[in-house]
Amino acid sequence: xxxxxxxxxxxxxxxxxxxxxxxxxxxxxxxxxxxxxxxxxxxxxxxxxxxxxxxxxxxxxxxxxxxxxxxxxxxxxxxxxxxxxxxxxxxxxxxxxxxxxxxxxxxxxxxxxxxxxxxxxxxxxxxxxxxxxxxxxxxxxxxxxxxxxxxxxxxxxxxxxxxxxxxxxxxxxxxxxxxxxxxxxxxxxxxxxxxxxxxxxxxxxxxxxxxxxxxxxxxxxxxxxxxxxxxxxxxxxxxxxxxxxxxxxxxxxxxxxxxxxxxxxxxxxxxxxxxxxxxxxxxxxxxxxxxxxxxxxxxxxxxxxxxxxxxxxxxxxxxxxxxxxxxxxxxxxxxxxxxxxxxxxxxxxxxxxxxxxxxxxxxxxxxxxxxxxxxxxxxxxxxxxxxxxxxxxxxxxxxxxxxxxxxxxxxxxxxxxxxxxxxxxxxxxxxxxxxxxxxxxxxxxxxxxxxxxxxxxxxxxxxxxxxxxxxxxxxxxxxxxxxxxxxxxxxxxxxxxxxxxxxxxxxxxxxxxxxxxxxxxxxxxxxxxxxxxxxxxxxxxxxxxxxxxxxxxxxxxxxxxxxxxxxxxxxxxxxxxxxxxxxxxxxxxxxxxxxxxxxxxxxxxxxxxxxxxxxxxxxxxxxxxxxxxxxxxxxxxxxxxxxxxxxxxxxxxxxxxxxxxxxxxxxxxxxxxxxxxxxxxxxxxxxxxxxxxxxxxxxxxxxxxxxxxxxxxxx
Numbered sequence: 001x002x003x004x005x006x007x008x009x010x011x012x013x014x015x016x017x018x019x020x021x022x023x024x025x026x027x028x029x030x031x032x033x034x035x036x037x038x039x040x041x042x043x044x045x046x047x048x049x050x051x052x053x054x055x056x057x058x059x060x061x062x063x064x065x066x067x068x069x070x071x072x073x074x075x076x077x078x079x080x081x082x083x084x085x086x087x088x089x090x091x092x093x094x095x096x097x098x099x100x101x102x103x104x105x106x107x108x109x110x111x112x113x114x115x116x117x118x119x120x121x122x123x124x125x126x127x128x129x130x131x132x133x134x135x136x137x138x139x140x141x142x143x144x145x146x147x148x149x150x151x152x153x154x155x156x157x158x159x160x161x162x163x164x165x166x167x168x169x170x171x172x173x174x175x176x177x178x179x180x181x182x183x184x185x186x187x188x189x190x191x192x193x194x195x196x197x198x199x200x201x202x203x204x205x206x207x208x209x210x211x212x213x214x215x216x217x218x219x220x221x222x223x224x225x226x227x228x229x230x231x232x233x234x235x236x237x238x239x240x241x242x243x244x245x246x247x248x249x250x251x252x253x254x255x256x257x258x259x260x261x262x263x264x265x266x267x268x269x270x271x272x273x274x275x276x277x278x279x280x281x282x283x284x285x286x287x288x289x290x291x292x293x294x295x296x297x298x299x300x301x302x303x304x305x306x307x308x309x310x311x312x313x314x315x316x317x318x319x320x321x322x323x324x325x326x327x328x329x330x331x332x333x334x335x336x337x338x339x340x341x342x343x344x345x346x347x348x349x350x351x352x353x354x355x356x357x358x359x360x361x362x363x364x365x366x367x368x369x370x371x372x373x374x375x376x377x378x379x380x381x382x383x384x385x386x387x388x389x390x391x392x393x394x395x396x397x398x399x400x401x402x403x404x405x406x407x408x409x410x411x412x413x414x415x416x417x418x419x420x421x422x423x424x425x426x427x428x429x430x431x432x433x434x435x436x437x438x439x440x441x442x443x444x445x446x447x448x449x450x451x452x453x454x455x456x457x458x459x460x461x462x463x464x465x466x467x468x469x470x471x472x473x474x475x476x477x478x479x480x481x482x483x484x485x486x487x488x489x490x491x492x493x494x495x496x497x498x499x500x501x502x503x504x505x506x507x508x509x510x511x512x513x514x515x516x517x518x519x520x521x522x523x524x525x526x527x528x529x530x531x532x533x534x535x536x537x538x539x540x541x542x543x544x545x546x547x548x549x550x551x552x553x554x555x556x557x558x559x560x561x562x563x564x565x566x567x568x569x570x571x572x573x574x575x576x577x578x579x580x581x582x583x584x585x586x587x588x589x590x591x592x593x594x595x596x597x598x599x600x601x602x603x604x605x606x607x608x609x610x611x612x613x614x615x616x617x618x619x620x621x622x623x624x625x626x627x628x629x630x631x632x633x634x635x636x637x638x639x640x641x642x643x644x645x646x647x648x649x650x651x652x653x654x655x656x657x658x659x660x661x662x663x664x665x666x667x668x669x670x671x672x673x674x675x676x677x678x679x680x681x682x683x684x685x686x687x688x689x690x691x692x693x694x695x696x697x698x699x700x701x702x703x704x705x706x707x708x709x710x711x712x713x714x715x
Contacts, residue, residue: 038062052082067081181243186210190249192222210222211232538597542570550605552567553566557601566595568582568587569614573597581594625657625679628680629654629676631650
């Protein structure tokens with residue numbers, strides 16, 4: 001006999017759709033999906049504001065009972081129950097879609113709420129989802145059980161489709177229907193044919209074996225094996241014409257796309273933090289494609305994960321037998337980058353729970369009402385989570401950065417002293433927190449960096465000027481994908497309001513301006529206490545090859561995503577605290593080179609000995625410069641420089657820098673201007689030092705002037 005589940009519905013009346021510790025069952029998801037799809041249908045059929053009673057009546061008349069029918073229920077209780085349920089469902093649906101407008105009408109009986117679904121006019125003309133919004137869209141797609149017509153119409157209604165243009169509307173309707181057809185074709189392994197208009201050139205006829213459907217920044221794509229071009233390709237649905245789902249089936253195992261062994265961080269760190277919308281779209285696509293091909297089945301057993309249907313859900317990621325921070329953040333970010341292949345509701349819930357547990361953040365009853373952290377009161381200081389040997393993320397540090405992001409996105413500014421007073425901390429604590437998050441390590445700032453960087457500088461009048469046009473990337477003190485995982489969890493949980501790429505970029509500039517800093521921002525990946533198994537294996541192999549005097553062969557993926565075979569005579573392995581490198585001679589080019597181990601694959605030791613005659617190792621000329629600094633600045637200065645301390649007195653200490661680039665030294669001096677008491681260096685750097693001091697002093701004077709003006713205004 002079939003047992004009716006006694007579990008409460010996924011969205012209880014009393015929790016008001018706050019994230020719960022337990023996860024919804026399949027029956028609960030199906031119930032929620034039915035209600036949401038029904039609500040959307042009613043909203044689209046009735047293009048006018050509707051009350052709870054009107055929604056309930058329309059739902060019962062056209063779809064079925066909104067709530068399970070009980071003949072013993074009092075009508076007043078029933079009215080209260082469905083009103084509350086509809087209210088909660090509309091709140092959730094509004095989180096997913098946005099654009100549900102509430103109109104309050106007052107009369108003698110009280111206030112009546114009327115709901116109308118329409119495009120949110122505050123959105124940009126060209127819709128571009130940020131990471132948190134993408135989570136909700138994927139969640140909505142899951143809940144709508146394959147009926148993409150309505151949500152796709154809504155997405156397009158706030159993007160570039162002109163409703164007055166019949167061709168555009170007709171084209172969009174075709175895309176919506178074709179989207180559903182492609183999902184069915186993928187499930188049935190049916191070949192599809194269409195004419196494809198590339199960005200340049202004439203339309204060409206394509207015959208494709210579809211394998212994946214993807215939603216990236218508001219646009220649908222189909223990925224599959226192109227029989228015309230004999231390779232895997234990605235097609236944007238809006239560029240398709242004359243689509244046909246054939247009756248011909250194909251063998252899924254005949255053409256299988258090989259997993260690409262590439263570093264995840266380069267595209268992922270650009271998902272949120274790239275400033276150019278076109279580059280952002282491309283970066284998201286790259287991340288999705290890369291993560292789509294990650295071989296979870298092969299990696300999962302090594303990491304102690306249970307394999308369920310090859311791709312683990314977010315909950316399984318969190319419940320790993322070895323849920324160390326590196327494993328969690330890496331796999332969670334892989335999953336986040338391509339939510340379509342996972343179970344979004346569980347993944348989102350797991351990410352939120354992980355963020356809460358890792359950072360000791362808990363919502364109180366009052367905070368649950370707003371979905372935002374309160375910053376006025378703190379519990380006792382927590383030990384935090386160890387990201388590396390020096391950085392600890394605590395509830396306070398996350399709250400400080402959340403506050404900064406939230407208020408800078410709103411156009412507000414403040415000083416370190418004001419932040420310290422607000423949070424009840426010392427100014428040095430605030431500086432340490434911001435330094436930890438920005439991680440201005442000069443070792444990673446050089447012209448040969450693999451990372452695109454955003455170069456702000458401070459003019460003499462104290463304003464921020466952006467030099468160069470390269471993409472913005474976030475420079476956290478933990479790795480890029482760890483930061484992305486935490487930020488996504490915090491945004492989804494409601495701790496961080498979803499922010500656009502430009503808002504986050506602006507926030508970073510304002511943080512820099514508050515501290516009077518000039519810096520080059522990079523996004524290095526920390527080598528954490530938990531070394532990834534693949535890197536550990538490569539280390540052992542390389543050390544063995546060096547001991548035996550043998551050459552090695554491996555496949556290497558460079559920063560431009562070009563993959564090639566390398567024959568190398570290994571000489572040494574070292575780490576700069578961000579990556580692990582192999583240093584050796586490229587035997588084909590006869591040149592010294594260094595290779596990042598996280599970009600190696602198929603590494604093996606050959607029988608060939610290392611040649612006796614190798615090219616001479618290039619020498620790097622540098623000059624030694626000593627900086628004498630105030631002792632009270634030591635904690636955050638050490639975080640920036642990681643330099644050798646050569647002597648220390650009661651009030652000052654001296655660090656020794658090896659300088660190859662005068663411009664780098666100039667930035668360091670500008671950053672630390674207020675904490676430097678003396679500079680001891682060669683004559684070659686005297687001009688640089690003086691220029692840096694003048695610029696730094698002018699900038700700091702400007703900030704002091706702004707602070708005093710603000711204080712008078714506030715007073």
